[in-house]
Amino acid sequence: MNVPFRVGQGFDVHALVEGRPLIIGGVTIPHTHGLKGHSDADVLLHALTDAVLGGAALGDIGRHFPDTDPVYAGADSRVLLRAAYAKVREAGWQVVNIDATIHAQVPKISPHAPAMVANIAADLGIPESVVNIKGKTNEHLGFLGRKEGIAVTAVALLARQA
Ligand SMILES: Nc1ccn([C@@H]2O[C@H](COP(=O)(O)O)[C@@H](O)[C@H]2O)c(=O)n1
């Protein structure tokens, strides 16, 4: 079907542990705990990578960058996002806008959101005005509310390149 727009959705979750830096949206946030993962565990960029890959029907982050591959141990997720988006562009799609929610009981996201927006806009080559990042607590409910992890939900609208 030759439609001009496609939507992609992404989700990711990582455990909060001691002894790791907390990196979200490429921003290192001072905090007592960090996110556990094979890569830098940037939960926002992983959900976003899945959203842009999903919109282009290109599978998911694990298919392109397997967590069993030692090449990606400690990987910078900004590099992975850029590489995934290059594949999306090669498939003929470009991002129109992005919206994501970081489900975190702590820390407060809003002071860091502008820096995350700047990183994502730079990595995708799109204006900051089309990137929206927001934080939400889990009202102390469940594993997110107990500060055992952070989750992200993201959507991306893609348009066919001219
Ligand atoms: N990690 C977070 C959580 C929330 N915020 C901001 O606070 C507002 C209220 O959040 P509730 O979960 O209590 O509804 C939310 O709209 C955000 O502006 C945040 O920045 N970081």
Ligand SMILES: C[C@@]1(CO)OP(=O)(O)OP(=O)(O)OC[C@H]1O
């Ligand atoms: C990023 C990758 C690859 O190193 O690993 P993790 O950092 O563990 O992240 P996750 O979101 O669990 O899976 C995606 C993997 O491709």
